Amino acid sequence: MDDKPSFAGPKDYFALLKPRVMSLVIFTAFVGMIAAIADGAKVHPGLAAVSLLAIAVGAGASGALNMWWDADIDAVMARTIGRPIPRGLVPKSEAAGFGMLLSALSVALLALASNYVAAGLLAFTIFFYVVIYSMWLKRSTPQNIVIGGAAGALPPVVAWAAVAGHAPLDAWILFLIIFLWTPPHFWALALYREGDYARAGVPMMPNVAGEASTKKQIFGYSIILAVAGVAPYATGLGGLAYLAISSAFGAGFLMLAWRVLKSEPQSKEAPKQLFAFSILYLFALFAALLAEDIAAFYV
Amino acid sequence: MSDAPDLSPEAKKKRGHRNLAIALGLIGFVAIVYLVTILKISGNIGAAG
Known part of the structure; x- marks a missing residue:
């Protein structure tokens, strides 16, 4: 127990949930949910909203558990030094308890609001992010974010299962896009x-295989991502508007990855541009799917 | 229970905010579980009817 008086307010505990990551999870899960409904799944809007909340809280819980486990790393990285644990606002033990409590509540709530398939998938997502990625892979292999990316890619699958009771191929295509997007996104940052x-x-x-190798791998993943990005059109998940947007943004992604490949050693500009564009890329593809599905409800 | 003697007014204020957030969180959770239960039961009644 930490007996020091705590100066943490509710917003410091909220910061443990990694709100920015949570917002991306909410968005991709929402798109998965709407796609499932457009595919014929029937769900009460209230239950869908609660399911989405449970998925968001589950993602936040993994964030809190990640901050508990990685407190030592966060304390020496400029990007993470301002988090509540390194700042001494929230004791590690409280972050762990907070994360575990929210994990249990989110899985239970999803089971109650939707079904056991979705709840099981959410529990697996939390386990994968905390145990497989944070505790095992992150400190042991440069493939950490490649394999660990599966956790970040699962929310649309969980959401699809929450409204449909199962996760068909189209749900896994959404998973594949986020999964393939993760390495170039994080390596550009790295x-x-x-x-x-x-x-x-x-x-x-970059600090294991070197800058040149990382740039080649970024370009390689970008090619596969650009192809996977148009796959929803092939299965009928996306329409012509989606095909146009995913092709254009895929070409943009490839162009920026090429610039990274050809950039001078130690140059920060091209990786920064790719990192920023990668966020826009994922948003554009999922927003296009969402817009098409919503438009289809009214046509 | 009594306050720790070295608890500053700032720490007391933060503790009050935390307690309020826990209370609101618990009320919210109970309300959501109630809502889900009602929606599930009404859905089942609708399906049976």
């Missing part, structure tokens, strides 16, 4: 934050 990760002893690709 290229211009290399010193941060090296200082913390996290084996990110």
